[in-house]
Amino acid sequence: MNVRSIRFRLGAWYAGLLALLLILFGVFVYVTLERVLERNLQETLTKEAQTIGDALLSKIRQTGDAYVIDEIEEHFAPRTNSHFLRVTREDGSVLYQSGHPHDESFDPAAVAASRAGDPVAWHEENAPGTGKLFVYSMTYTDSIGTRYAIQAGASNKPIRTVLNQLLVSLAVALPLIIGVAIGGGILLMRNALKPLRDISDAAAKITSRNLNERLPKVHTGDDIEQLTASLNRMMSRLEESFQHVQRFSADVAHEVRTPLAILQAELEALLDRPELNTESRNAVSSALEEAGRLSLIAEQLLEMTRLEAGEMLSTASRIDLADVTRGTVDQMRLLSDDKQIRMTYEGEEEVPVLGDPIRLRQIVVNLIDNAIKYTRPGGTISVSSGTAHGNGFLEISDSGVGIPQEAIPHVFERFYRVDGARSRQLGGTGLGLAIVKSICAAFGGTVTVQSVPGTGTTFRVELPLESNAPANSGFTQKYPS
Amino acid sequence: MRLLLVEDEEKLARLIKRALASERFSVDVAHTGREGLELANNYDYDLLILDLQLPELSGGEILRRVRRVNSNVPVLIVTARDAIAEKVMQFEAGADDYLTKPFVMAELLVRVKSLLRRGTGRRENVLRVSNLELDRLTQQVRRGGRIIDLTAKEYSLLEYLMANSDRALSRSMILDHVWDQGFRGATNIVDVYVRHLRSKIGDEDQKLIRTMRGVGYSIREET
Numbered sequence: 143m144n145v146r147s148i149r150f151r152l153g154a155w156y157a158g159l160l161a162l163l164l165i166l167f168g169v170f171v172y173v174t175l176e177r178v179l180e181r182n183l184q185e186t187l188t189k190e191a192q193t194i195g196d197a198l199l200s201k202i203r204q205t206g207d208a209y210v211i212d213e214i215e216e217h218f219a220p221r222t223n224s225h226f227l228r229v230t231r232e233d234g235s236v237l238y239q240s241g242h243p244h245d246e247s248f249d250p251a252a253v254a255a256s257r258a259g260d261p262v263a264w265h266e267e268n269a270p271g272t273g274k275l276f277v278y279s280m281t282y283t284d285s286i287g288t289r290y291a292i293q294a295g296a297s298n299k300p301i302r303t304v305l306n307q308l309l310v311s312l313a314v315a316l317p318l319i320i321g322v323a324i325g326g327g328i329l330l331m332r333n334a335l336k337p338l339r340d341i342s343d344a345a346a347k348i349t350s351r352n353l354n355e356r357l358p359k360v361h362t363g364d365d366i367e368q369l370t371a372s373l374n375r376m377m378s379r380l381e382e383s384f385q386h387v388q389r390f391s392a393d394v395a396h397e398v399r400t401p402l403a404i405l406q407a408e409l410e411a412l413l414d415r416p417e418l419n420t421e422s423r424n425a426v427s428s429a430l431e432e433a434g435r436l437s438l439i440a441e442q443l444l445e446m447t448r449l450e451a452g453e454m455l456s457t458a459s460r461i462d463l464a465d466v467t468r469g470t471v472d473q474m475r476l477l478s479d480d481k482q483i484r485m486t487y488e489g490e491e492e493v494p495v496l497g498d499p500i501r502l503r504q505i506v507v508n509l510i511d512n513a514i515k516y517t518r519p520g521g522t523i524s525v526s527s528g529t530a531h532g533n534g535f536l537e538i539s540d541s542g543v544g545i546p547q548e549a550i551p552h553v554f555e556r557f558y559r560v561d562g563a564r565s566r567q568l569g570g571t572g573l574g575l576a577i578v579k580s581i582c583a584a585f586g587g588t589v590t591v592q593s594v595p596g597t598g599t600t601f602r603v604e605l606p607l608e609s610n611a612p613a614n615s616g617f618t619q620k621y622p623s
Numbered sequence: 624m625r626l627l628l629v630e631d632e633e634k635l636a637r638l639i640k641r642a643l644a645s646e647r648f649s650v651d652v653a654h655t656g657r658e659g660l661e662l663a664n665n666y667d668y669d670l671l672i673l674d675l676q677l678p679e680l681s682g683g684e685i686l687r688r689v690r691r692v693n694s695n696v697p698v699l700i701v702t703a704r705d706a707i708a709e710k711v712m713q714f715e716a717g718a719d720d721y722l723t724k725p726f727v728m729a730e731l732l733v734r735v736k737s738l739l740r741r742g743t744g745r746r747e748n749v750l751r752v753s754n755l756e757l758d759r760l761t762q763q764v765r766r767g768g769r770i771i772d773l774t775a776k777e778y779s780l781l782e783y784l785m786a787n788s789d790r791a792l793s794r795s796m797i798l799d800h801v802w803d804q805g806f807r808g809a810t811n812i813v814d815v816y817v818r819h820l821r822s823k824i825g826d827e828d829q830k831l832i833r834t835m836r837g838v839g840y841s842i843r844e845e846t
């Protein structure tokens with residue numbers, strides 16, 4: 143679980159807050175209940191003591207001691223109720239004292255006696271075992287002035303039992319509630335975050351190729367609507383600057399090409415002049431060749447710009463890489479034969495990839511041309527194509543001079559030459575491998591190289607099989623207007 | 624044949640005009656879009672050559688306005704813009720062909736002639752240059768009566784050269800016609816094939832295929 147995710151942090155805060163609130167609530171309930179129960183007990187005891195005075199002791203002269211004792215026993219049943227009752231005469235002799243309670247929560251004899259004339263008082267005593275004994279003491283004075291001390295007491299054991307039960311209930315219920323709340327919270331959050339995920343999914347689908355698309359508008363009037371609008375505004379700005387770059391490269395192309403066209407045409411016209419001597423003719427021809435090379439470089443650079451802008455993908459269709467490779471090898475065999483290099487081809491019957499026939503051909507041509515250039519007469523070039531791991535592949539191995547280890551990371555860079563002077567002599571623009579890489583990337587593939595200096599080099603191109611290629615049917619080419 | 628060329632680069636316009644004139648075309652030149660549209664509306668040209676980036680009125684706009692009243696005149700677009708989208712847009716607007724700068728003048732001439740229905744070079748079934756003979760129906764090549772065995776590519780190359788005999792063909796023109804654009808990276812494929820073709824047709828003693836240095840090749844009778 144990702145502890146930094148918004149879902150986890152929100153959930154943790156939410157659960158923590160809930161637990162704190164529930165605990166506070168539990169403490170409040172516990173304390174309140176304890177106070178209510180104790181007050182009730184005290185009221186009961188007060189009433190009992192007052193009743194003994196008002197109802198029984200007031201008539202003790204007519205009824206006699208025994209009647210009063212009987213009445214107390216019968217009326218209050220202190221033993222059954224686990225209550226303590228004691229009536230003491232003015233002289234300190236005990237008129238009545240309740241017996242051992244049935245739950246043995248206290249020892250009646252051990253309870254401190256009060257004397258007649260003492261003011262009304264509450265005191266607590268430690269009962270044997272656990273718990274406390276609440277004792278209410280008062281003085282009753284009858285009509286002729288005889289005073290009795292009355293004590294009523296009760297153990298807090300029943301209160302404790304109730305409170306303990308409450309604690310147990312809380313201890314069971316609290317985690318349960320928190321657990322349910324966290325579960326519900328996760329579900330809730332998943333739903334709440336769903337619009338965000340939708341936005342993210344939609345945004346992920348937008349690349350340089352379909353920058354004109356926008357996220358679907360929502361009208362929720364909240365943060366989500368704002369986020370969608372902000373993202374859409376950002377994409378508009380991106381699209382604008384992207385178009386700016388494309389316009390810029392088109393303008394540059396125009397500015398370079400027009401002078402090149404003039405240069406080329408002027409030189410051609412010059413070459414047609416009959417009065418030109420051989421020396422001048424050669425010079426003009428040489429200049430024309432260089433102008434041609436410059437044109438080729440400009441053209442290839444522009445083509446790479448367009449490949450990187452993703453324009454080519456609009457023409458992508460199902461192409462048999464094996465067929466393209468086989469055909470190209472056949473057509474280039476004359477070149478390898480010419481240099482006494484043995485070129486072989488083997489491959490699967492059909493390797494359907496997503497591409498454009500001209501661009502795929504360009505890959506094969508550039509790599510084979512490269513291999514022929516750097517392989518000495520008598521060497522071999524083996525070309526193969528097939529399918530592996532859901533990709534179509536094309537491999538071109540030569541027994542050529544190889545590439546030094548330190549140069550390998552740079553071979554696909556524009557204008558990079560392993561051995562400047564030598565390779566320029568062999569012709570080419572220094573863009574061949576860079577173009578291969580751009581084409582591969584444009585169709586969602588890769589190109590890699592392995593080389594042992596002096597032994598040979600292997601280039602491997604991998605392109606997604608047509609069935610595995612990312613769907614691009616939704617993509618429509620946008621024409622500048 | 625009267626042609627209209629609308630091109631704001633005066634140097635380039637002059638060069639194109641000269642090349643077309645040498646092929647006996649009469650060429651009117653306009654340097655701005657407005658001027659070009661006026662000429663196109665007032666005269667009955669056989670072909671229009673339009674640059675796209677023009678002052679006052681773009682070539683694309685001229686094309687659209689001309690097409691409203693005249694759907695027949697062939698239009699060749701000559702431009703430095705070569706995005707596929709741009710090409711598609713001009714073709715949709717009614718352009719007949721599209722040539723990207725920089726170009727070899729020979730290519731412009733070939734395209735102009737092809738648009739004027741003089742066809743892509745020669746149309747006969749049997750092409751002849753000196754004692755070299757190519758029969759398009761039987762695909763047989765003879766030199767001085769001797770049958771020459773050629774591979775399919777060698778045959779296509781020879782046919783293209785012979786169909787455009789006496790004309791300089793650039794390497795990229797040959798590549799685009801005989802192979803396809805995908806082969807542009809193969810530095811010397813045209814040269815190697817031409818060399819093989821030369822040896823097969825016995826060109827050592829009696830040269831027919833000429834190297835036009837810096838341009839490409841041309842086949843013509845020895846002078």
